Amino acid sequence: MIAQALSCVCVFPVVVFLAAALTLVALYMRKTYSYWESRGVRGPKPFWFIGNMYPRLRATQSMSEYDQVMYENHGGKMYCGYYEFMNPCLMVGHPELLKHVMVKDFDHFTDRSFVTFNEPVMDHMLLGLKGGMWKAVRSVMTPTFSSGKIKQTLQLVKDCARNLSTYFEQELDKRSSFEMKEVYGMFTMDTIASIAFGVSSDSLNNTQNEFSAAAAQFFSPMPKWKRPFMFLQFLWPHIAKKLHLNVINRTPIQFFSKVVADTMRYRIENKLRRSDFLQLLLDAQQQEATNNNKTPDASPSKKVSEQVLTELVITAQCVLFYIAGYDTTATTLSFVSYCLALHPGVQQRCMDEVERVLAAHEGEITYEALTEMTYLDMVFAETLRLYPPAPRVDRTVTKPFTLPGTDLTLRKGMKVTIPIYSIHRDPNHYPEPNKFDPERFSPENKSSRSQMVYLPFGSGPRNCIGMRFALMEAKVAIVYLLQDFAFIPSKKTQVPITIEKRSGLLKAQDGVWVRLAKRS
Numbered sequence: 001m002i003a004q005a006l007s008c009v010c011v012f013p014v015v016v017f018l019a020a021a022l023t024l025v026a027l028y029m030r031k032t033y034s035y036w037e038s039r040g041v042r043g044p045k046p047f048w049f050i051g052n053m054y055p056r057l058r059a060t061q062s063m064s065e066y067d068q069v070m071y072e073n074h075g076g077k078m079y080c081g082y083y084e085f086m087n088p089c090l091m092v093g094h095p096e097l098l099k100h101v102m103v104k105d106f107d108h109f110t111d112r113s114f115v116t117f118n119e120p121v122m123d124h125m126l127l128g129l130k131g132g133m134w135k136a137v138r139s140v141m142t143p144t145f146s147s148g149k150i151k152q153t154l155q156l157v158k159d160c161a162r163n164l165s166t167y168f169e170q171e172l173d174k175r176s177s178f179e180m181k182e183v184y185g186m187f188t189m190d191t192i193a194s195i196a197f198g199v200s201s202d203s204l205n206n207t208q209n210e211f212s213a214a215a216a217q218f219f220s221p222m223p224k225w226k227r228p229f230m231f232l233q234f235l236w237p238h239i240a241k242k243l244h245l246n247v248i249n250r251t252p253i254q255f256f257s258k259v260v261a262d263t264m265r266y267r268i269e270n271k272l273r274r275s276d277f278l279q280l281l282l283d284a285q286q287q288e289a290t291n292n293n294k295t296p297d298a299s300p301s302k303k304v305s306e307q308v309l310t311e312l313v314i315t316a317q318c319v320l321f322y323i324a325g326y327d328t329t330a331t332t333l334s335f336v337s338y339c340l341a342l343h344p345g346v347q348q349r350c351m352d353e354v355e356r357v358l359a360a361h362e363g364e365i366t367y368e369a370l371t372e373m374t375y376l377d378m379v380f381a382e383t384l385r386l387y388p389p390a391p392r393v394d395r396t397v398t399k400p401f402t403l404p405g406t407d408l409t410l411r412k413g414m415k416v417t418i419p420i421y422s423i424h425r426d427p428n429h430y431p432e433p434n435k436f437d438p439e440r441f442s443p444e445n446k447s448s449r450s451q452m453v454y455l456p457f458g459s460g461p462r463n464c465i466g467m468r469f470a471l472m473e474a475k476v477a478i479v480y481l482l483q484d485f486a487f488i489p490s491k492k493t494q495v496p497i498t499i500e501k502r503s504g505l506l507k508a509q510d511g512v513w514v515r516l517a518k519r520s
Ligand code: HEM
Pocket: 126, 127, 128, 138, 320, 321, 322, 324, 325, 326, 328, 329, 332, 388, 389, 390, 393, 394, 455, 456, 457, 458, 459, 460, 461, 462, 463, 464, 465, 466, 467, 469, 470, 471
């Protein structure tokens, strides 16, 4: 009896404590997850702790499917609220509102929500830089991507495209069906290695080389045991930083950084020059040093820009070219080949155009010739509409902002998601949205739509800096190939393509398979 009474006395406070703790947690959760409801903003129902992240955590939906549900069913076409774990985020889909976020009121949305990796090279890439540092690096890098500078790299791209054509020619003796993303991945890797680092990686002829291995390592999925740490890094970056937590694989980053550092040193010591991005950045660094020497009494704001192009910043941008340009451009090329294979009429029109334009340029693929291939440009645009390699982008609110036409004020630090894939598949913007129809991008049809409903490269001051280069590179490859080969569906060609669920980028789950046939 006494023992029973004693145990009751001991258990009672524990029960009270637990009940109080649970009540506090419940109240906190209620408050956290009533953020959108209390502001009258529609959105999917959240769950404690994980908010609306279940489909992404369990990979039951691809990123594009996930966004599509919010866009179609929860008001995302205009805007809707959802929760990434316990953080309220806003999805904005309406073109007018997007124009405010991405262009007109950009100074309220200058940053991107990018995880801090606690890795110096990764943390100095333009993609994730914030505020004044982003502005300074972007402004010194912008001239590097002007059409004049891109023109200078054309010959190097053509060399890689010729290798690609030779590769297919030789491989056709052994097989006719190809997983296009894999082959184009080798092409874009060789191109970026040549253009950014000034190095010949030659992965098309030597698949065992260090470049292929490093890139494969970088893009390989994260091991399961690391995923919880990734979420910690994502949710509480400050804690992750204090703990020196680093979930990314440093080996490929170290490899690429060493390549850039060695190349820089070699060029400086041997006074060598080459028409690539690294050279342009080294020239900009030199120019910056000269300018700074001229202004010894620089103002405090100038002091920030004085340190912009350090060796670390240059290395980070060269490695970023790799990361940003390798997968996205290979995905674009593989889907262009896929769409051409499934639409022989469109393919024939491209072949005719290539033949006609090149004949007018003495058979030479020049920058001007590429610009004259207007139908090919429409085919690229329609492919990127259907298969945008980055299915969503985002902005972080850097200054509080009231959404025009509403009384909704977005607080500093909030993430705003832009569902590119869903906007591209919205029948209000593109009737019969799943149909491949390059005519949607004829000059008349293009001018009848808002520019904000076509966003494969984002929009505004923070858009893709490599857009012109990527399109030039991809078109050179297709022009080379269309002169000698035709794309044909193979037994393995999937219609429609199943999209891989784990990745944040748009990837075909079972690859993009296409047959190549030699043109007679
Ligand atoms: C077809 C190929 C490509 C696609 C579809 C693509 C797409 C994108 C998108 C959607 C963004 C985000 C834009 C935004 O938030 O508004 C972006 C950013 C960026 N891209 Fe690309 N990209 C491609 C190729 C490239 C290439 C080849 C490079 C470099 C050589 C590159 C470098 C960058 C950089 C540095 C940023 C960050 C810009 C900044 O934050 O200021 N991209 N890209």
